[in-house]
Amino acid sequence: MLKFKEGFYADARVETVFTTSIKYRDGALEESKNTTVKKAFLRVFDGEMWYYASTYKLDDLQGELDKLYANATPNKDILKNETVKRFESNFAKVIKFDKNCVKDKTIAEKGKMLTDKFALLKSEHLKMFVAVYSDKYSEIEFYSSKGADIKYDFQLCGIRFMASFADGENNFTSSLSRSDNEISKIAVSDKEVKDFVSESEKFLYAKPVTAGEYPVILSPETAGVFAHESFGHKSEADFMIGDETMRKEWAIGKKVGSDILSIYDSGLEDGSGYRPYDDEGTKAKKTYLIKNGVLSGRLHSAATATDLGEAVTGNARAISCDFEPIVRMTSTIIEAGSLTKEKLFAGVKHGYFIKDYKHGSGMSTFTIAPNFAYEIVNGKIGDPVKIAVITGNVFETLNLIDGLSDKAEIISSAFGGCGKMEQFPLSVSFGGPYVRISKMSVQ
Amino acid sequence: MEQEKIINKGTSYSVNISGGKVDSLRITEDVKTVIRVYEDGKIGIAGRIGEGDDNALLEEAKAKLAQNISYPCNLTENGKREVNKVKKIIPAKDFVKTIKKLIARLNKCYPDFVFSNKINMGEEEIIYENSKNTKYVYKGSDIGGGLVIKDKASANIMDLSYGFNKNSFNEDKIVSDIGKLLNVYHKKVDMPEGELPIIINCMDVLQYGAQHMIAEMYVSGSSLFNGKLGQKIFNDKVSVLTDRSVEDKSIPFFDAEGAVNKDDKFYFVKGGEFCGLASYKRSAANFNLPLSGGGYAPFDEVPQPSFVGFKMERTGKLKDLVKGKAIYVLITSGGDMTPDGSVGLPVQLAYLYDNGKLVGRLPEFGVNGNIFDVLGKDFIGVSRDEVFDFADDDVLVAKFNVNNVK
Numbered sequence: 001m002l003k004f005k006e007g008f009y010a011d012a013r014v015e016t017v018f019t020t021s022i023k024y025r026d027g028a029l030e031e032s033k034n035t036t037v038k039k040a041f042l043r044v045f046d047g048e049m050w051y052y053a054s055t056y057k058l059d060d061l062q063g064e065l066d067k068l069y070a071n072a073t074p075n076k077d078i079l080k081n082e083t084v085k086r087f088e089s090n091f092a093k094v095i096k097f098d099k100n101c102v103k104d105k106t107i108a109e110k111g112k113m114l115t116d117k118f119a120l121l122k123s124e125h126l127k128m129f130v131a132v133y134s135d136k137y138s139e140i141e142f143y144s145s146k147g148a149d150i151k152y153d154f155q156l157c158g159i160r161f162m163a164s165f166a167d168g169e170n171n172f173t174s175s176l177s178r179s180d181n182e183i184s185k186i187a188v189s190d191k192e193v194k195d196f197v198s199e200s201e202k203f204l205y206a207k208p209v210t211a212g213e214y215p216v217i218l219s220p221e222t223a224g225v226f227a228h229e230s231f232g233h234k235s236e237a238d239f240m241i242g243d244e245t246m247r248k249e250w251a252i253g254k255k256v257g258s259d260i261l262s263i264y265d266s267g268l269e270d271g272s273g274y275r276p277y278d279d280e281g282t283k284a285k286k287t288y289l290i291k292n293g294v295l296s297g298r299l300h301s302a303a304t305a306t307d308l309g310e311a312v313t314g315n316a317r318a319i320s321c322d323f324e325p326i327v328r329m330t331s332t333i334i335e336a337g338s339l340t341k342e343k344l345f346a347g348v349k350h351g352y353f354i355k356d357y358k359h360g361s362g363m364s365t366f367t368i369a370p371n372f373a374y375e376i377v378n379g380k381i382g383d384p385v386k387i388a389v390i391t392g393n394v395f396e397t398l399n400l401i402d403g404l405s406d407k408a409e410i411i412s413s414a415f416g417g418c419g420k421m422e423q424f425p426l427s428v429s430f431g432g433p434y435v436r437i438s439k440m441s442v443q
Numbered sequence: 444m445e446q447e448k449i450i451n452k453g454t455s456y457s458v459n460i461s462g463g464k465v466d467s468l469r470i471t472e473d474v475k476t477v478i479r480v481y482e483d484g485k486i487g488i489a490g491r492i493g494e495g496d497d498n499a500l501l502e503e504a505k506a507k508l509a510q511n512i513s514y515p516c517n518l519t520e521n522g523k524r525e526v527n528k529v530k531k532i533i534p535a536k537d538f539v540k541t542i543k544k545l546i547a548r549l550n551k552c553y554p555d556f557v558f559s560n561k562i563n564m565g566e567e568e569i570i571y572e573n574s575k576n577t578k579y580v581y582k583g584s585d586i587g588g589g590l591v592i593k594d595k596a597s598a599n600i601m602d603l604s605y606g607f608n609k610n611s612f613n614e615d616k617i618v619s620d621i622g623k624l625l626n627v628y629h630k631k632v633d634m635p636e637g638e639l640p641i642i643i644n645c646m647d648v649l650q651y652g653a654q655h656m657i658a659e660m661y662v663s664g665s666s667l668f669n670g671k672l673g674q675k676i677f678n679d680k681v682s683v684l685t686d687r688s689v690e691d692k693s694i695p696f697f698d699a700e701g702a703v704n705k706d707d708k709f710y711f712v713k714g715g716e717f718c719g720l721a722s723y724k725r726s727a728a729n730f731n732l733p734l735s736g737g738g739y740a741p742f743d744e745v746p747q748p749s750f751v752g753f754k755m756e757r758t759g760k761l762k763d764l765v766k767g768k769a770i771y772v773l774i775t776s777g778g779d780m781t782p783d784g785s786v787g788l789p790v791q792l793a794y795l796y797d798n799g800k801l802v803g804r805l806p807e808f809g810v811n812g813n814i815f816d817v818l819g820k821d822f823i824g825v826s827r828d829e830v831f832d833f834a835d836d837d838v839l840v841a842k843f844n845v846n847n848v849k
Contacts, residue, residue: 021744025659030725031745032510037492049539050459050467056474056493071468107510128663164665171665171782208781211811211846239593239600242462243557249598307462324459324469360777364599365807367777367789388779388787388811391847421560421589441847443787443809 002062004145007074009045009084011144012061013279014038015321018103020157022111022133027118032107039321040064041279046072047081054322086302086312089147090283094276097155100182102135110135113159113187120193121163125201129163134414135183136427140277148281155181156272156427158414161193163200170204174371179414181270199372206384207375209442215351216390216440217344217376220409222354222368224430227263227334228418229362230394231256232430235265235289235297236315236327236420237304247308250295257293257398262335264288265299267314272412273331273429275317280325284314289332290398301327319423328420334432337404344403344436346379352442353381354390367391391441403436444482445516446501447573447701449740451475455565456535458542460590463550463557465543477743478504486514490743512745515728519701522577526696529566529584530610538564545614552618553625555595556603562588567693571701579701583693585610590621594628603628603792604774607834609691616833623801623830624773624794632795632803634848640765640823641810642796643772645755645839647788649683651780652814656683656711656719657748658726667784667814668717676717676815678822682756683712685721685736691835694752700724700738709735721748754837761826762799764840770805771796771830784814789847801830810843817841 004010016038023031040058042065044051051068055061078084102110114131121129135157142150158179165172176196178186218226233239240246267275267284276284280302288296300308301316304327316325345353355372367389375382392400410431417425457469477490478500487507489500533541542562549558564586572578587608594602605621654660655667668676687694688707697703700723711719722730723738723746739749758764771794778788789809794801812821821842828838 023745026663029510029512030747032512033488033507033743033745035490035743039492049465052467052469054469054471054473127665128659164660164663166663166665166669169669169783171667171669173665173782204782208783208785234600236600238461241559242464243593243595245596245598246600303461303466322471324467358779362777365776365789365791369777369779386781386783386785388781388785389777389789391777391789391809393849421591422563441809443789443811443846 002065002143005069007076007078008069008072009078009081009087009145010065011043011142011148011281012040012065013321014040014058014141016139018137020102020107020110020133020135022107022114024114024131026128032111034107041318041321041324042068043324044068044072045084047075047078048073052324082306083302086305087144087146087148087280088282088312089144090277090281091149092152092277094152097137097153097181100184102137102155102157102183105183117161117188117193120190121161121197123197123201125165125167125204126197127164127166129161132160134158142277142281144281150277150281152276154274156412156414157183157186159186159188160415161196163197165200165204167204172200172203174200174203177415179272179412181274203372203384206386208386211443213439214442215348216437216442217348217351217353218435218437219355220431220433221411222357223334223432223435224332224411225357225360225368226366226435227432228329228332228428228430229360229368230366230397231263231289232265232329232332233362234394235299236329237298237300237308238327241304241307250298252295252297254295255293256295256395257290258401259293260337260404261290261293261398261401262288263290263332264335265315265329265332267330269331269410269429271331271410271429272414272427273329275330278314278316278325279318280316282312282314282316284330287313299327299329301325317426319426323423326420326423328426329418329428331410331429333408333410333430334404334435336406336408336433339403339405341405341434344405344434345376345381347403347436348376348379351376352385352387362394364394365391366394388443391443397437397440400438401435402438405434408433444480445518445574446478446480447518447571449477449699450570451567453565453567455563456538457561457563458539459561460546460559462559463546465539465546468539475742476500480504480508481514481516482508484513484515486512486745488743488745514745515724517724517728518573518575519577519703520575522579522701522703524696525580527582528610528693529582532564532584532586532610532612545617548614548618549621552622556625557593557595558590560589560591562586569695571697573701577701579697581695581697583695585693586612592625605834609835610693611691613833620831620833627794627801627803630803632805634805634808634845635768635795638842640769640840641772641843642765642769642838642840645825645837647772647775648786648814648817648839649753649755651786653750653753656721658720658722658730658732661720662730671717672720674717675715677712677715677818679715680758680824681712681715681818681822682710684708684710684754684756685750686752686754687736689752698736698738698751699740700746702734702736702738704736721750723748755825755839757826757837758824759826761829761838764824764826765796767798769796769840771801772810780814785811786814786817787811799829806849808848809846811846812843817843
């Protein structure tokens, strides 16, 4: 048990992480391993500065904590500090994955989920494939000088088949993947693998597009990354610290998008963004960022909530015990609308459907690099097209959303994740319905 | 049974800047030990964080042979070398004070802007040794900063950035460098008529070609450069290489498998000719290739290919490559390349460049061009980014199509 000193706020996060990684290339095993790593991250706050230590010395956490105290200056009023007042003192144990834990499956069972599909990864133009299984089971403990005592677990697993196709000068690389909290939910069917191969082959001969502005429909997966990149990052309140302009521009109640648009973030959703407590011990909450086109909230750590005079939201997160928590998203979702998928597409005479994506990014202009993208002609999905990126100004684009389908999907990923400054990858999920945007720049 | 051991020790100090104020110090100490064993064409790997019993780790690695992962045993023989590039950049006890002084000065010099993000300083020691009488030791130190800068009048989450990674620190030069960006930031200029050369960070373009140079991808026939090994693919002046000999950056001279290249360099493209593939010991053995020195294994993973010290060779000085005006691209975000090599880059921030200086901020736009053209007929040269004194990334000068001017 750690001894916390008076005159400071302090907390300790201890994480035991079990991971499995299996990789085959063209059917040959290249990686197969389980690893367990246990580390801790310690924080001491004296009201002015934070002092952090990332350490593997779990048998001497007190010594490591005492070193941090030695750097800080005692503050008899530390408990009156507005940031410290916002820290929750939760006492909880939320163990959700012990009965279907990835640790209980053998590495051979996990590998078989890949090898069973190898016979299907064949075609005239399929030149190379890589099959990957990945899982992670974490047990997180959190203790603070305010009495927080939390233990919870998190689990994520996924499989991915990446294939490269070529025919002469034409080449195309794409992937089929599925991720979830439980192994039983990540299997892909034979038909899905066959469809993936045949769809990818068509993209060897995809048409180029003429750069310009077009109506675009985003799939739930792409709509999710759009929500994450275009608005989610701008809702992270650490970007507003000490910045009066940002506070005026981002005043709660301001109209920022079309009337049909609502976006929320929540650590309570199942999937890769699940996080019942954040890395400051704050309980997860559902936070509307946009409700019916109006700015409704933002994402906070205790420090940013203090700076803006708002409440904590459970969004202080770190990718591992190597880093301190900063403001991050969890699961960021566009809420469903009222149109059927067919009616949504019927509203586009000539445009593009972005089925999935390779990567996205967001500043004042956001970008999404599509993988599978199709032309839309008279409301119907047409030929495959080659698009390098779709881009738009965030605020203009949020106002150009003119249709949402009636069902939202949440997409998880065990591969990669969100990057912010030095911390990548963080497990997040995102999603939404099919989203129609009346005008986007297509290159 | 052959074996190799890699020990990686490091200490780092990281200061966070938030809203123009230093608000935290993070201290990280790490020791990682990895043992790999090779027997009957298989590899077994075990890793440990922290101190511990190497014999137990060896036994663990031996047990991992049962995973049946094929891997060639091609250990470097009789290699002995030690490089110590450690410099006392800033005493650890003065690190916070030094960065506070820098930030206070930036706040004072550029009151219209808010500074945030990290400055990190660290030392590392990497020891590679194997059962074939090889021992390599590398010690290095560096300081890196990635300052995010925001115009106080803007509603963006960030507007500019300034980064450096070196083994020295010079407050005056950093303040001066940042001034070159900020002093003309509010001077908006129109996109000039006619075609101007584009000055852009080399990696903004090169990153898209890199994966197509990986041996497995090339041999599979799915590379953009399919069938072109040994052929001229780019301009005569274009050379692309991995360079571990750089003096002022902390890059070990050996890779994760103890591979060392002649003069610590390996060329993928030399004089425009596609002459080498990115390899590591597995792909080198499978495809009978020379080692590019790109074996990468951050902990207990089986090695895989990477591009440490990846760069283009400089062809001249920026002032000689660009006489007069050019478009200087500072930030691109979210670009990509289509399968036929067409690169599209949304430009978030660019300046008008005129005779060695940035003279005003351009509107947002996009650039695109085929990689074979940009590094071929439209290639002008590669230079150190002479706009700055302290930051020392390299820039590519080439013609691109400019589109979508806002």
